[in-house]
Amino acid sequence: MPWTRAAQLNDVIGDVDVVYQTRVQKERFTDPAEFEQARSAIRIDAETMRRLSPGAIVMHPLPRVDEIAPEVDADPRAAYFRQAANGVAIRMALLEMLLV
DSSP, X not given: OOOOOOSOGGGTGGGOSEEEOOOOOGGGOSOXXXXXXXXXXXXXXXXXXXXXXXXXXXEOOSOOSSSBOGGGGGSTTBOHHXXXXXXXXXXXXXXXXXXX
């Protein structure tokens, strides 16, 4: 399966099938300015979603901070709430398998 590494999401946003966004972890930075620069580098908002292909999805492990704008939640390509709901069922099934 071919893949491409890009420095900016904007460079590839129209060509991807899945965007998996996570929060930038403040605790991993010693310099607050570096954290702010990294945090603001990739934010998914309505403009990003306009350029995302119609069949693509946006995933996120939740909880989010501000890396995905709340306006994105209503877009059917925002899969993170479905992702979280499915995770509950998967964990329940795994627990049953382990305990039976």
